[in-house]
Amino acid sequence: MQDEISTGRVRKLITDRDLATLGSRVRKLSQNRVVKLLSELPLDQAAIVFRLLEKNESLAVFEELDQDTQADLITVLSRSQVLEIFRSLDPEEQTWLLDEMPSKVAKKIVAALGSKEMEGALSLLGYPRESIGRRMSPQVLRSRPTETVGELLGRIRASNSDNDVLSEIPVLTKDRKLVGKVELKALLEAEKHAQVATLMEADPYYSFTYEDDEKVAREILRHGELIHPIVDSERRLVGIVPLLDAARIDYHAAEEDHARAGGAEPLRRPYLLTSVLKVARSRIVWLLVLGISATLTVQVLEIFEATLSQKIALSLFIPLVIGIGGNTGSQAATTVTRALATGEIDIKDVGRVAFKEVRTGFAVGSLLALVALAIASAVYGFDIGLVIALTLALNCPIAATVGGVIPLVAKACKVDPAVFSTPFISTFCDASGLLVYFLVAKALLGL
């Protein structure tokens, strides 16, 4: 089916202020098309289209938007519209939006809706930030081992839960402790009088409320669970995380990690729709940090200014030496940060990480040294070649070890390793590389 109105045409109608035509056209579109349209328009125009929708339609569309567009849209809608939207959301969606708002605005919304209506969200907000407790869905259909298939299917039919959370049902003991999980498919195939206990998977995976949301999300994806139970310290079920929510948590985390690995804050809107100043703002902080910490390299070089003036050719290789050192460090940091994020390693593994990185650094450094010795000796003479080779062989193990250990230090200091590591490593590796380089040069060339 063709779209009934193009995004370009919508933008034209908005610029022309022909909202009557726009409203009647937009109200004829399918819900999927409206969702797509809203994500393609700049925020101010998206808000206009959103206001033209009928009330029920607009609430349904809002639920379908991705979380970032939701958070953006909320900021430009009127207070009464915002309250209406909040009323229609699930508690974990309310929680997410409240987290994304300035805390002043969030407080006003909670006050306006009252503690009764916000009960679900308020209980989620009681869990620490970035814990899975905040991201779970608190309502959930539950079963008992002794329930019959017929009874449970009856309750599934009558429930108003979404389709996606019904594909697996947690099974609890009388005192709400998690003992199993039963698939909807198994229920449909089974005899009506069979007991749930005979069909359920016993001892399913589960997580505690306080666990890190991104880590739990990754485990859900790894195990491929449709529904992941979240329990308290007594192993009593307090919520579930559907696969889709896990996928979204992980997707969001990957987007942010990716942006930060490139030294920029994540853009929340599509790139071409984000203003130049906002793009610049997402990048400037890290450039300023880098620029100011780079004064360390200036200071190191100042120490060796006399050496440099004696042998000006040494300055030619400064970019090469720091480039290789910085990159060796950031490679190690990337691997270790990832291993930390997936839970493969922990702070206590610092010794094993350092030992592995010093050897890895030595392996790559030695090979690079051989290549450098061959090439640089041929072009710039054996003495320069030897200086560069020895610098690489010594500095690569240092850079790799520092790059591998810093994310663990960051984690121990409760700082996000992905954000903290990059500026620190590039500065440290640049400075250490220069230090090694000039010390080797002074020793070998007798300067």
Next chain:
Amino acid sequence: MQDEISTGRVRKLITDRDLATLGSRVRKLSQNRVVKLLSELPLDQAAIVFRLLEKNESLAVFEELDQDTQADLITVLSRSQVLEIFRSLDPEEQTWLLDEMPSKVAKKIVAALGSKEMEGALSLLGYPRESIGRRMSPQVLRSRPTETVGELLGRIRASNSDNDVLSEIPVLTKDRKLVGKVELKALLEAEKHAQVATLMEADPYYSFTYEDDEKVAREILRHGELIHPIVDSERRLVGIVPLLDAARIDYHAAEEDHARAGGAEPLRRPYLLTSVLKVARSRIVWLLVLGISATLTVQVLEIFEATLSQKIALSLFIPLVIGIGGNTGSQAATTVTRALATGEIDIKDVGRVAFKEVRTGFAVGSLLALVALAIASAVYGFDIGLVIALTLALNCPIAATVGGVIPLVAKACKVDPAVFSTPFISTFCDASGLLVYFLVAKALLGL
């Protein structure tokens, strides 16, 4: 429940070659525990544990392993075990494993199993690499608009599809064209005699077989579909992608992107279990490329050797100038690569990207120039401060534009932007930064 045997104890039993004890202990473990155990052990030990499992258990466990562990395990099992495993897999899982193997081994497996048994996988292999056609599940329960709820539910009960692909059923016309999708929940709630047409979501999202797998996976996650229909050019249904598969495709893509953004090939095994030489190998290529392309910076500096010897203080700022330039370029590349991956922009947007980046570069460059002017003038004198400020103001727009445009060029040349961009940008930005720096210095200082 406590684990009945710790991973450490398993390793001990393997080292002691006490396989009889190990076998009887391992066969008593729950399937989830075995899966976890296999992913925690080094490959050779995991293979031993896997061989000790009973045949049915081992096939079930294999299906639960994550794809990388599957691919690793396959390489160390005997031929007859591999064939047995292949027989038990779904076509899209067979396809994935075949893709991960050396093509010689893959051909032997296909030959041994015969074209009849491999029919599903062979048809998937007919779609281009990295297309969603290769990753779809070819078998799927379908409905017709005129089918009654009772009939469809009967077929769902009788089907041997997995639980997760039953939560939504695609609805097709007589000539197999996709017209809708119906939720299992809606079927359970509806009257037995109602027609599917009255319950289905009309015009659902869908993708074509040839579309990029990672892009389709991201769209599935964005829309939150449990089942995503894949159609041919006539809009006839040829397969589906369940949410879980989409999440895994995206997870895998994010892992690879993350490693490559850090200048290393992704490690397939857990970091601490990977040997030093393998870790070194994942990093050395990029370091060699960087080292060799860094000779360009040596050549640029050689041109200005005379200038350098006249004013040795200029060499102090080389790391700072190239650090800022390189980072400005990689920030732009990260943003644009991401926007390309999510489909927000395409090759044709090169003009808009360049225009946006030149302005962004100018914005950050001007601010950095002011800071540099203030600090460097105070410490090293006004002339040096002015040279550095002007260099930053001129080089940041160049670096940002190059960084933004190169991923588009890579895409146009059919090279992966994430892999190709990093070495090229860092080399180019280093060289351009030095060029601008010394040209400005010569002009301003009259050298």
